[in-house]
Amino acid sequence: MLKNYDDLSPVAIDCLREIGNIGSGSAASSLSEMLGKPIEMKVPAVCVLEYQQIIDTMGGPEKIITGILVRLQGDIKGMMMFLLEDSFAQVVLSTFMNVENVQVTSLGEMELSVITEMGNIMAGSYLRALSTLTGLTIDMDIPSMTVDMLGAIMSVPIIEFSQVGDKVLFIDDGFAIDGVDIKSNIILIPEMDSLETLMKKLGVL
DSSP: OOSSSGGHHHHHHHHHHHHHHHHHHHHHHHHHHHTTSSSSSSOOOOEEHHHHHHHTTTTOOTTTEEEEEEEEEEEEEEEEEEEEEEHHHHHHHHHOOOOOOOGGOOOOOHHHHHHHHHHHHHHHHHHHHHHHHOOEEEEEEOEEEEEEEEEHHHHHHHHHHGGOOOEEEEEEEEEEEETTEEEEEEEEEEOOHHHHHHHHTTTTO
């Protein structure tokens, strides 16, 4: 029985990497469709990291980030988070609302709603790809969005999933739209029972 991510074999980690790649590609395709613009996808780097390593990698605990949190239900229970930098909000809002020079800390309700909906669509697309790949039923609650310091945003999964350990699946990806580089990160935190279900379904446990 899996106790934490340290129990995963190299083959299982490779499997998670492939899931990360497929999900990220699906999410980017949905975003491209919504924006009506081509997206140049970068090859995601998928790894298992400690929370502190993620915070350090992304620029430190005081960095302001847009976090979209999605709770997972069904065969896979847990949490998924999109961590997005200002450039994402800038491209989305300039496309849909002709809003320029976006400051994520001072967005109005309408702008926040648009960005949350983008996160909703991307998360749904990601999970559909994962569900198709595994044959598992994966549902999601309505996403919640917050703009805060990275340390504060990351404290949510750290507290809620402390029993899973201090390591999670970190997907460092990004894409370019209209020549603008969009930095995007995804954190996938299935509960250990769910991770075991996933690994067995993929035949690596």
